[in-house]
Amino acid sequence: MQLxxxxxxxxxxxxxxxxxxVGAGNCCCGLWIVSGGVLxxxxxxxxxxxxxxxxxxxxxxxxxxLIGAIVWLVVSIPLDVxxxxxxxxxxxxxxxxxxxxNPEAQGIFDQLEGGSMAGGYAIGFFLMLFFGALLATLxxxxxxxxxxxxxxxxxxxxxxxxxxxxx
Numbered sequence: 001m002q003l004x005x006x007x008x009x010x011x012x013x014x015x016x017x018x019x020x021x022v023g024a025g026n027c028c029c030g031l032w033i034v035s036g037g038v039l040x041x042x043x044x045x046x047x048x049x050x051x052x053x054x055x056x057x058x059x060x061x062x063x064x065x066l067i068g069a070i071v072w073l074v075v076s077i078p079l080d081v082x083x084x085x086x087x088x089x090x091x092x093x094x095x096x097x098x099x100x101x102n103p104e105a106q107g108i109f110d111q112l113e114g115g116s117m118a119g120g121y122a123i124g125f126f127l128m129l130f131f132g133a134l135l136a137t138l139x140x141x142x143x144x145x146x147x148x149x150x151x152x153x154x155x156x157x158x159x160x161x162x163x164x165x166x167x
Contacts, residue, residue: 002047009040009064013132014071018079030135036068037061037139042147051149054141061140065132072132073125080117 013036017023025031041057080087 002044003063005043005047006040006060006063007067008043009036009060009136010067010071012036012039013064013068013136014073015075017068017072017128017132018075020079020083030131033065033068033132033135034139034142036064037136037141038143038146039139040064040136041140041143045144045147045149049149052144052147054144057140057142057144058137059140061136061138061143062133064140065134065136066129068136069125069129069132072128073121076124077121 013033016032016036017026023032026033037060040060040063041052044056044060045052
């Protein structure tokens with residue numbers, strides 16, 4: 001198996017999972033993760049004339065899931081740095097509105113503001129690594145089953161039809 005197919009599947013998983021609004025698609029049964037595994041299996045069978053197996057599709061999906069977790073981390077950090085001012089402004093607006101409606105909510109917002117970004121990335125990475133590998137493997141199995149190459153015909157060609165029985 002070449003690594004090109006799992007790398008492309010992992011890029012698909014990581015980039016789409018890291019995008020702020022698009023990444024919510026993973027809440028729908030791991031949409032981008034499973035799709036990245038399917039993509040890896042599809043591309044793997046396109047690069048090989050032999051019929052693909054479920055095991056090879058699973059391996060392509062598994063590797064794509066691992067690569068996807070790394071890509072997610074690499075893309076998420078700079079994206080969060082760029083979008084942090086916008087996110088903080090939105091958070092302050094929501095906090096102001098809620099505080100006006102319910103002054104006792106001050107403590108909740110104080111706790112939310114004190115979260116660690118490094119801890120969030122570490123937890124997110126390990127969740128992405130575990131569930132990414134698991135769901136992308138499932139996607140690889142599905143991709144191998146859906147896009148399976150047919151076995152090439154035997155060298156003798158197709159069998160000839162049987163002559164009608166003589167009576």
